[in-house]
Amino acid sequence: MSKKEDIMMATLDLIHEEGLQSVTFAKLFKRANVGSGTIYNYFANKEDLVNEVYKESRTHMGEYLLQGYDAHASLYERFKCLQMNRLRFGMHFPKKFLFIDSYSFSPYISTELRNTDDGYNSSKTVQDLIVDGQRQGIIKEMDSHLCHQLIHGIISSILKGYYVNKYPLNEEQIRQMIESAWKAILV
Amino acid sequence: MSKKEDIMMATLDLIHEEGLQSVTFAKLFKRANVGSGTIYNYFANKEDLVNEVYKESRTHMGEYLLQGYDAHASLYERFKCLQMNRLRFGMHFPKKFLFIDSYSFSPYISTELRNTDDGYNSSKTVQDLIVDGQRQGIIKEMDSHLCHQLIHGIISSILKGYYVNKYPLNEEQIRQMIESAWKAILV
Amino acid sequence: MSKKEDIMMATLDLIHEEGLQSVTFAKLFKRANVGSGTIYNYFANKEDLVNEVYKESRTHMGEYLLQGYDAHASLYERFKCLQMNRLRFGMHFPKKFLFIDSYSFSPYISTELRNTDDGYNSSKTVQDLIVDGQRQGIIKEMDSHLCHQLIHGIISSILKGYYVNKYPLNEEQIRQMIESAWKAILV
């Protein structure tokens, strides 16, 4: 793995373990096994580093969300695919998921960065799905962003419960959860 | 207003504007219009100050949640009252709500404080409601703390979108969201 | 003496001893007997500190040059007064004189700072003297700034010889040097 990746991974690890505010360069270098100057070959400063990690996480999640997505499948199939992917991403990459969740609305992440496209248009895909569902009279009429945020909140809460080991999430339970989220936005 | 209150308000303001990790005492003293030594008359150190602000915010929210609560109303009425209060608290006191939401799990907030009662038993009230609903077979069977977290997560997610101006939140939309959160926990 | 003065003096000393480029804050703090953070209560950074020292030196010299100056004395008397003061300043404050001499034309000192008034109009007094002398037909016709610079170069060279102990400078010798400089600009 490249030094740059080492550093980004160590950053994500440390943020997960101790929170952004207690990530110091000293800890970072030790964890990433690089010399103290090395980071400056790749990142201008700490803020830049964190932003890069954020961007990479967002891009990764954006890509992950669309895995196996079939635009011609039924509404529920499409919903299920997207939200299962979201859930699975959170299960496999808890550090990235939590980092995105925690910092997307913090002042540390600039507005423009927050609103930046993740390169996979996953956000637009979800929006389209919602609008489509509303047109068909299946999904409740409401601001599509609001609806998106609602779904995200549900999935996100489920994951947080999973993270603290409140319950296991096997295939059957995942299915139940997705269904539960689906019900929340039906007319 | 007392010096102590000045300091706590300035702390909350700065955390909201720049994030906990970039709140320095220098900024704090300037904003609160007090001398740099003054804080040590009221707080043992920075961590203590932040914990005090956290405690005050939690107490405030706890009190707010129970406004107009009628223990004898129907299950849904009680749910609606509590969650509407939660949503309204978030709308009226964004700094406090976000601070609680963002830092409840940060290492900066001591564990004992995080689990402490807010002085209004609002937490217990919500738990009781959930257990009651499950006993009646209306609310899905799951750990009651987890269920509480699920509801909080939904409301929180919606508020965050609102904070960054993704959408407005009028009476109609508030009603919809409470309903959706309700549906999400039904059997 | 104030901490600020301690720091400025130590700065001047170190620049004199080792040159600007090898003045580090570590040396500075040790020499000035202050804590490492203290400097930042007075100066924004190293450049700011050096500029302040430069300004103070210039102001001091500007004030010194006009000591005992009588605008109604004869041309030569006035010339003698100004240049003797210049020479005496250099003899009593070698560090300041050399610092001004070395850094006035270095890229470290911004053009605007170099051209800044020293607060005593000593520069203008010299210019006026030259123009007056030229009007009277005593001083050679030439650009007055050029003439000023010429005189400065002579005095400055004499001082540098003095600094390296090439000769003593008693009253009689000072008189001779001033006379020598005077001859250099006569018609």
Add this chain to the structure above:
Amino acid sequence: MSKKEDIMMATLDLIHEEGLQSVTFAKLFKRANVGSGTIYNYFANKEDLVNEVYKESRTHMGEYLLQGYDAHASLYERFKCLQMNRLRFGMHFPKKFLFIDSYSFSPYISTELRNTDDGYNSSKTVQDLIVDGQRQGIIKEMDSHLCHQLIHGIISSILKGYYVNKYPLNEEQIRQMIESAWKAILV
């Protein structure tokens, strides 16, 4: 041009633009368009590089000073030739002149290098001229090195004013300055 020359030129340029103390290898490599390791094929380290540039500048000036010098001309003619060459060198090669002037006494330039012959005996030529003039009773009695320094100081001072655009230096003014410098060392 060879890599070595590229590096030396870039060094001189950067010293002129920002001062020795802020010339970093990073800037140097970029300016000279070479890889960061390349310099170590030609110079042992930074100090060595700067000393090489210094030596080259001194040699160039030494050669320049003797242009058109006629050992059999009159004392004043010889003086004029040498000092005009000095002035013209400064006008045509400001970077080299200033570098020599500014850093001759800096701790960065090794003492032995500073006192080293420039390869053209220009220094000895000036010394001889002075001693000759003193023997003839034309030039003031003083240490010949000091006299040399006095003359250099005058020329240098004039050039510095010229560099910062205080005044132009045309043929007439050059002639005047040489004459003034001459007068300054007469008995």
Add this chain to the structure above:
DNA sequence: CATGAATGAGTTTTCATTCAT
């Protein structure tokens, strides 16, 4: 010879905290 990624010692800078007033 030429390169540039990696390094870590050294430097600058920050900032919570103390303490004399």
Add this chain to the structure above:
DNA sequence: TATGAATGAAAACTCATTCAT
């Protein structure tokens, strides 16, 4: 109580130099 100058440990950052390719 209220202050703010002074502090120094810790943090961020720089940069000459090395070395594998």
